[in-house]
Every structure is written in structure tokens, then in C-alpha cells.
Amino acid sequence: MTGIYAENSEGIFKKSVLEAASYASQISTDGVTAICIGSPNDGEADKLAKYGVTKLIIVEGLTAFDAQNYSKAMAAHLAGIKTLVIANTYEGKALAPRVAVLMNASLATNVVALPDTSNGFVVKRGVFSGKGFAHVQLSRENKIVAITPNSIELKENQVSIVVEKTAVSETGNLTKITASNKAAGKIPLTEAEIVVSAGRGMKGPENWGMVEELAGLLGAATACSKPVSDMDWRPHSEHVGQTGITIKPNLYIAIGISGAIQHLAGVSSSKVIVVINKDPEAPFFKAADYGIVGDAFEVLPQLIAAAKAAQN
Amino acid sequence: MFIFYAKLLFSSHFLCLILQQSINMKILVCMSVVPDTTTKITFTDNNTKFNTAGVQFIINPYDELSLTKALEITEKSGGSVTVATVGLADADAVIRKALAIGANDAIRINANPSDGQFVAEQLAAIAQQGAYDMVLTGRESIDYNGGQVCGLLGALLNWPSVNVCTKMDVIDGKAHFERDIDGGRETIEAVLPVVASAQKDLCEPRIPNMKGIMAARTKPLTVVEPIAVDGFGQYNSFENPIAKQAVKLFDAQNAAQLIDALKNEAKVI
Ligand SMILES: Cc1cc2nc3c(=O)[nH]c(=O)nc-3n(C[C@H](O)[C@H](O)[C@H](O)COP(=O)(O)OP(=O)(O)OC[C@H]3O[C@@H](n4cnc5c(N)ncnc54)[C@H](O)[C@@H]3O)c2cc1C
Ligand SMILES: Nc1ncnc2c1ncn2[C@@H]1O[C@H](COP(=O)(O)O)[C@@H](O)[C@H]1O
Numbered sequence: 001m002t003g004i005y006a007e008n009s010e011g012i013f014k015k016s017v018l019e020a021a022s023y024a025s026q027i028s029t030d031g032v033t034a035i036c037i038g039s040p041n042d043g044e045a046d047k048l049a050k051y052g053v054t055k056l057i058i059v060e061g062l063t064a065f066d067a068q069n070y071s072k073a074m075a076a077h078l079a080g081i082k083t084l085v086i087a088n089t090y091e092g093k094a095l096a097p098r099v100a101v102l103m104n105a106s107l108a109t110n111v112v113a114l115p116d117t118s119n120g121f122v123v124k125r126g127v128f129s130g131k132g133f134a135h136v137q138l139s140r141e142n143k144i145v146a147i148t149p150n151s152i153e154l155k156e157n158q159v160s161i162v163v164e165k166t167a168v169s170e171t172g173n174l175t176k177i178t179a180s181n182k183a184a185g186k187i188p189l190t191e192a193e194i195v196v197s198a199g200r201g202m203k204g205p206e207n208w209g210m211v212e213e214l215a216g217l218l219g220a221a222t223a224c225s226k227p228v229s230d231m232d233w234r235p236h237s238e239h240v241g242q243t244g245i246t247i248k249p250n251l252y253i254a255i256g257i258s259g260a261i262q263h264l265a266g267v268s269s270s271k272v273i274v275v276i277n278k279d280p281e282a283p284f285f286k287a288a289d290y291g292i293v294g295d296a297f298e299v300l301p302q303l304i305a306a307a308k309a310a311q312n
Numbered sequence: 313m314f315i316f317y318a319k320l321l322f323s324s325h326f327l328c329l330i331l332q333q334s335i336n337m338k339i340l341v342c343m344s345v346v347p348d349t350t351t352k353i354t355f356t357d358n359n360t361k362f363n364t365a366g367v368q369f370i371i372n373p374y375d376e377l378s379l380t381k382a383l384e385i386t387e388k389s390g391g392s393v394t395v396a397t398v399g400l401a402d403a404d405a406v407i408r409k410a411l412a413i414g415a416n417d418a419i420r421i422n423a424n425p426s427d428g429q430f431v432a433e434q435l436a437a438i439a440q441q442g443a444y445d446m447v448l449t450g451r452e453s454i455d456y457n458g459g460q461v462c463g464l465l466g467a468l469l470n471w472p473s474v475n476v477c478t479k480m481d482v483i484d485g486k487a488h489f490e491r492d493i494d495g496g497r498e499t500i501e502a503v504l505p506v507v508a509s510a511q512k513d514l515c516e517p518r519i520p521n522m523k524g525i526m527a528a529r530t531k532p533l534t535v536v537e538p539i540a541v542d543g544f545g546q547y548n549s550f551e552n553p554i555a556k557q558a559v560k561l562f563d564a565q566n567a568a569q570l571i572d573a574l575k576n577e578a579k580v581i
Contacts, residue, residue, distance in 0.1 A: 009494070065493075067463060068472050088459075089494050094475045097463030100429070106544040107429060109458050122548060127456050128362075131353040132550055134456070139545040174472040175502040182496035190494065194581065218581055236478075236513050237492070242349055242454060243373055243512045251580040262349050265454075268553065272578045274570065275559070285559050290573060294564025302567035310571050310581075 002028035003035060003081035005074065005099075006048065006056065007091055011041035014191065016087035018051050019152040023145070024085045025052025026114055026155060035077050037062055037070055045163050052157035061167040064177045065091060071098035073168050078103055083121075083143045089190065096146045105142035112151040112269075129242050129265035149190055150248045151269075189238065192221035194251045197240060197267070199225035201256015201277065201296055205233035210300040211255065217307040223247070225257050241266035256296045259284025276300075335485055337391035339382040340444040342435050342461060343375040343410055344425065344453040345403045355550040362455075362550065369406055374450025376413075376517040378510035381480050382448055383414045383518065389482055392416040394442065398425040398434045404533065411528035412520035418531070423538040426547075427456070432464035433541040439469055446487065447507045451476050462509035472502045476511040 004020040006013055013036075024032040031054035038060070045056050059073050074095070078084065084099065086092040088109060100107035110126040112133070120137050123145060127134045189195065196215040202208065208222075215222045222238060229239035240247055242265035252270035256277060257263060264287055267273070275288040278295050285291050292299050347353070348368040356363040371379070382393045395410045395418040397403050407418045421434045439447050447469075452459035459475075466473025478497065479490035487502045492511055502508075520528070562570045574581045 066472070067466065067475070068470075071467065090476060090492055091494060093459050094463055094473070097428075097432075097460045098467040098473065100460075101464060101467035104542075107460060107464075108545075109460055127550070128347075128353045129454050129457060130553070132355070132362075132552055134550050135548045137545045137548050139543055174506075175474060175500055178499045178501055180493070180496065180498040182493070188495035237496070239512070251574065251578070265349075272574070272580050273556075274574070287556055288559040289556065289578065290570060291559045291561050292564055292567060292570060293561060294567075299564055299567050303571060306568035306571040307581075309568070310575055 001030055001033060001080045001082065003033045003078065003084045004053070005084065005086040005092065005095065006034040006036040006040070007087060007089060008036050008038040008040055011039065011044065013040065013044050013047055015154070016089055016149045016191065018047065018154055019149065020085040020087050020147060021048055021051035021053050022155045022157075023114065023147055023152045024083070025157045027083065027117070028052075031055065031159075033057060033081060035059065035074050037073055045161050049161035050156055050158050051154065052159055053161055054159050056161055056163045058163065058165045059168060060165065062170050066173055066175050067094040067098055068174060069170065071095050071102060074099055075102040076168070077166075082141060083145065086144060086146045088146045088148050092146055096144050100144045103142045103144070104140065105144045106138035106140040107144045107146070108136055108138055109146040111145050111147045114152070115145070126269065130246065130268045131265060148248060150193070150250070187219075187221040189221045189223055189240070189245050189247055192247070193249050194218050194220035194253075195223050195247060195249045195270075196220045196253045196255070197223035197225070197257065198228070198255040198296075199257030200227050202228075202233075207297075208234065210304065214253075214300060214304050214307060217304065217311065218251075220251075220253075225263055254284055255300065257284060258282050259287060335389050335391070335482070337386050337389045337446060337482055338442065338444045339386060339391065339393050340439055340442060340447045341375065341379045341382050341393060341395050341410075341415065342447065342449045342465075343379065343395050343397050343407070344372040344431075344450070344455070345369050345397060345399055345406045346372045346453055346455040349373065349454065353552065355552070359549045359551060360547075369402075371406055371410060372450050372453050373517070374452065374454075374510045374512070377512070377514040378448035378450055379410055379413060379415060380515050380518045381510065382446075384515065385446075385480070385482050391445075394419060394444075396421065396435055396438050398423055398431045398538070400424060407533055408528050409520060411531045411533070412524040413518050414524060416531065418533045420533060420535045421538050422535050427544055428458035428460035429464060429544040430541050432461045432468060434538050435461065436465055436468035437539050438536075439465065445504045446482070447471075447505070449507065449509045451509050451511045462507055466507045469505070469507065471505050471507050473507040474500055474502055475509040477508050478511050478513045480508060480510075480514065
């Protein structure tokens with residue numbers, strides 16, 4: 001039996017959970033069990049059934065995320081599950097190693113493809129910050145595969161789903177969340193399918209209006225290079241690269257970013273890369289699919305106008 | 313005689329006040345040694361090994377942050393900072409750099425750090441022997457990018473674990489953190505002992521000064537042999553990402569063509 005962790009984001013199963021379901025249902029021969037901690041909204045179970053999940057176990061009673069409590073609550077429902085698929089979100093990353101210890105599993109994180117099972121169980125995972133991939137053989141009987149968001153294609157496999165509810169009591173919490181600050185309504189960078197990003201070439205924070213306008217038109221999240229967040233032109237949560245967030249959107253548009261190796265480390269796995277830079281020698285062009293050599297202050301208004309026209 | 317003891321008592325009490333509650337935090341900083349961030353990554357032996365020829369090795373950038381933070385905490389509360397690295401003798405030069413930055417001592421577990429699970433078991437054994445109040449790791453090692461060790465250590469030690477921390481502090485014997493969550497940040501407190509991992513923004517990494525470099529030469533670097541651990545698997549082979557095709561350029565005067573290509577050719581908008 002294959003399992004997935006159905007991360008509950010305010011009652012909703014996000015795309016990364018459906019990717020985990022797609023992954024699990026393609027490697028399982030006897031159904032997929034999803035474990036959710038918290039209370040999913042009505043209709044969310046059907047979303048899982050569409051991607052092959054045959055059973056949903058809802059564990060209630062834990063109020064706030066605590067990696068220790070959550071992993072223990074999960075481990076209590078893993079009987080019969082040999083392979084567990086978890087999306088590599090912050091929550092998934094906090095949980096996967098702890099569950100791996102509890103179920104004595106081989107653990108692979110940053111997995112980007114379905115396993116090769118022709119000879120054992122070999123996963124492909126990203127290493128060296130996007131500069132390489134490794135094929136890793138997982139040898140323990142139990143396995144945890146933590147998949148990178150946006151790397152596994154959604155594959156429909158409609159089944160019928162059984163929903164079970166259980167509860168645990170919350171005791172002995174060793175951590176306590178004292179405040180939480182989520183940017184409401186904004187698309188989290190790691191989940192965005194389109195990202196519009198800008199660097200020092202934008203000259204100053206006052207010029208980001210154009211970047212945000214283009215992002216808004218494309219339904220994109222915004223990102224930036226490290227110096228831009230270091231200088232507080234943009235919030236730190238937007239910094240992508242080796243020391244920032246690693247992203248893998250379908251489209252990454254880089255405006256006024258030189259393309260230093262540390263920046264590329266966080267974005268080079270994007271499916272399509274567009275670079276706008278006034279310097280034809282900017283290293284980023286070597287990693288780009290499409291590009292415009294030109295001044296951002298001339299190119300951006302044109303792109304905005306064209307994106308508007310394309311919408312109508 | 314009596315006066316002497318009284319003096320001693322008084323002065324140590326005085327010291328306590330200076331050191332703010334003097335809880336004497338014992339912190340273990342787990343440090344991995346990784347290729348410099350500018351390294352061009354290539355593989356040898358039929359793509360079964362990372363090619364280390366000409367590669368410069370550094371302290372994993374996130375571990376530089378946790379080391380600096382550990383020093384800031386112990387400077388305030390009293391205590392000591394020990395660095396632990398799973399690695400072979402060639403890691404010693406980088407470990408000395410951590411001692412130069414300010415760690416009190418270092419332990420090297422003499423083994424090839426083949427994967428996060430092996431490494432975590434070794435570090436857990438060290439943590440258990442040392443009665444530490446806090447074990448710090450980085451968010452991830454920039455070589456094999458597992459991002460596993462913090463959580464693995466938490467589970468192996470049965471301690472709470474808090475990952476991707478952008479702030480850390482110890483006040484009145486409790487740990488306080490700010491950490492990244494999907495789409496935002498949250499603040500969280502934890503009882504000691506605790507494992508936590510460093511995310512960028514935690515602090516400005518310290519760099520060694522001359523005095524530190526001199527002092528590092530004589531600080532203790534203990535080498536211990538690894539414990540036996542169940543295998544988790546193995547790295548069969550490596551590959552580089554597929555090289556991109558040449559970039560397709562559009563004229564700056566015709567930016568609209570780019571939107572058209574993204575829509576109708578690449579089909580990504
Ligand atoms: C250990 C380490 C870790 C690092 N981690 C990261 C990381 O995670 N992420 C990251 O981004 N960086 C990181 N860096 C920094 C990285 O090396 C670069 O310094 C940084 O990415 C440069 O940012 P930038 O491209 O915005 O600025 P610059 O390098 O200054 O480039 C600006 C670009 O804008 C172009 N430009 C200027 N004006 C215009 C205009 N009007 N129109 C169009 N184009 C214009 C210029 O031609 C230039 O190419 C790291 C460095 C180190 C040492
Ligand atoms: N060989 C090692 N020796 C000591 N600590 C390590 C080692 N490898 C990883 N770590 C620690 O674990 C963190 C996360 O590494 P990883 O889980 O491998 O990405 C690093 O930032 C270090 O703090």
C-alpha cells in the first residue's frame with residue numbers, strides 16, 4: 001500500500017498534494033491512502049479521489065502544527081504503508097525526516113520524477129542546488145519520497161474514496177506557535193506557475209510597480225535577486241537562489257538580473273526562462289529560452305501593453 | 313578562610329548577573345563542508361562520483377549562520393559552542409575555520425558523509441553524549457540538498473525540531489524562533505533541549521579575524537570513529553541538467569512578439 005501526506009492548507013488540498021497523489025497512484029497496485037491532519041473542507045476528498053486516492057484518514061484534535069506531534073499522529077496510521085509520498089513544502093520538509101525515523105524508512109527529498117523500479121527502487125533527486133541530479137537507490141523496505149512541487153505531472157485516475165475520521169488528544173506539546181503572519185491572498189512563490197523576478201537593474205524599489213503590474217496580468221508571483229532583498233527594496237521572502245528559495249515554475253521572467261551562478265542555482269529548473277537585460281553579455285542569456293536585449297524601462301511598458309492585449 | 317569563600321561566592325554570583333541568568337547554554341553546531349558556491353559541478357568515474365578536482369571547500373553557508381547565532385547566544389547566556397562534522401581528514405582545514413570564527417572546540421566523526429540519514433545517526437550519538445541544550449543545523453547542505461538532518465535529529469533524540477529559522481534566541485531557559493512557513497512566517501517557542509535549523513536572514517555570518525585564527529590552532533579538535541548504522545541505500549549515478557538550446561532573442565522594439573511566443577509557442581501563459 002502507498003500513502004501520501006495530504007497537507008491541509010486551511011481546509012484545502014493544494015496542487016502539491018494532488019501531485020503527491022498522482023505520484024502515489026502511479027506506483028501503487030493496491031490503492032492509495034491519504035493522511036490529513038486537521039479538517040478538510042467539504043468536497044476536498046473528491047479532489048483526491050480524482051487523482052487515485054482510495055482512502056482518506058482524517059486525524060482531528062491537533063490544533064497547531066508541531067513536527068513532533070504531527071509525525072507521531074501520522075505514524076499511528078501507517079500500518080501497511082510501505083511507501084509514503086510527501087510534497088516538499090516547508091511543512092512536508094519538517095515532517096518527512098521525523099516520520100522516516102518513526103517508520104524506519106529510507107528517505108529521499110527533492111525528488112523530481114517517478115521511480116525506476118526495474119531494479120529495486122531508484123529515485124531521481126535534485127542535488128548541488130539545481131546544478132545536478134542523482135539517481136539514488138532506496139534499500140529499506142519502507143520508503144519516503146518527498147517530491148519537489150511542480151515536478152510531477154498531474155494525472156487523473158478517478159476512483160471512489162472512503163473517508164475515515166479519528167481523533168488524537170494533544171498532549172505534551174514542546175513547541176507553541178505564538179504568532180503567524182501569512183501574506184493573505186498572495187500566491188506563495190514555491191507554488192506559483194509563473195514568476196516575474198527583478199534585480200538590481202531596476203535601480204530602486206520605486207520602480208517595482210511595473211514588475212507587479214506585469215505579474216498581476218500574468219497571474220504570477222514576484223521574486224527578486226539577493227542584493228535587492230539585502231537592500232530592502234523587496235521583502236526577504238521574495239529572494240530566490242542558492243541562499244534563497246528554490247523555485248521551479250513553468251515560466252520564470254528575469255528582468256535586470258545578471259544571472260550569477262548563485263541566482264541560477266535557485267531558478268534554473270524552471271521550464272521556460274525569459275531574460276530581459278540591457279547587456280547582451282549578461283550570463284543569464286546562456287540559461288534563457290527567450291530574451292530581449294534592451295532597457296527594462298522601455299521593454300516593460302511594451303510587455304504590459306501586450307499582456308493586456310493578449311487578455312482581451 | 314571564610315572570607316575567601318564568601319568572596320568567591322560573591323564574585324561568581326556577580327558573574328552570573330553579568331551573564332544574564334547565566335544558564336550556560338551548551339550548543340552543538342552541526343557543520344557540513346561543501347563545495348564553494350561558484351563551483352562548476354561535474355562528475356567522474358562514469359558519472360558515479362562528484363568530481364572534486366580543483367574544487368575549493370567551504371563551511372556550508374547555512375552552518376556559518378547557525379555557528380554565528382550559537383556564538384551570539386552563548387555570549388549572552390554563558391556556555392560553549394561545539395562544532396561537529398561528519399567527514400574525512402580533508403575537512404579539518406574547514407573545521408579550523410569554524411574554530412577561528414569562535415567555536416570552543418570541534419568533533420570530527422571520521423567517515424564519508426554519504427547521506428543525511430547516516431550523518432544524522434552519527435550526530436545524534438554525539439548529541440546524546442554531550443548533554444547539549446540546543447543542536448543547530450543548517451536548512452540544508454548545498455551539496456546534496458537533503459534538508460533532512462534537523463528533523464532526523466529531532467526524531468532520533470525525541471526532541472522538538474524547528475526548521476528554517478530566521479530568528480533564534482534563548483530567554484529564561486526557553487528557545488524562541490521565527491521561521492518560514494509556506495506563504496509567510498511564524499514565531500514559535502520551544503522548551504529545551506531543541507533542534508533547530510538556520511535559514512538565510514538569521515544573522516550576518518562572522519568572519520575569522522587574526523586573533524581567532526591564531527587561537528584556532530590550539531583549540532581541541534577531537535576525532536572519533538563512526539557508529540554502525542543500517543544502510544538507507546546508495547547513490548548509483550549523477551547527471552547534469554540538460555543544456556539549454558540557444559536563446560531566442562526578440563527585438564526590444566517588438567516586445568509584443570515575446571508575449572505571443574510565450575502564449576502560442578511555449579504555451580506557458
Ligand atoms: C554565498 C553566496 C550566495 C549567494 N546567493 C544568492 C542567491 O541566493 N540569490 C541571488 O540572486 N544572488 C545570490 N548571490 C549573489 C550573486 O552572486 C549576485 O551578486 C546577484 O545575484 C546579483 O544580483 P543582480 O543580478 O540583481 O545584480 P547585478 O549583478 O548588479 O546585475 C544587474 C543586471 O541588471 C542589468 N541592468 C542594469 N540596468 C538595466 C536596465 N535599465 N534594463 C535592463 N537591465 C539592466 C545589468 O546589465 C546587470 O546584468 C550569492 C552570492 C554568494 C557569494
Ligand atoms: N557531514 C555533516 N556533518 C555535520 N553536519 C552535517 C553534515 N551534513 C549535513 N549536516 C547538517 O545538516 C544540515 C542539513 O543538511 P542536509 O540535511 O544534508 O541538507 C547542514 O546544514 C548541517 O548542519
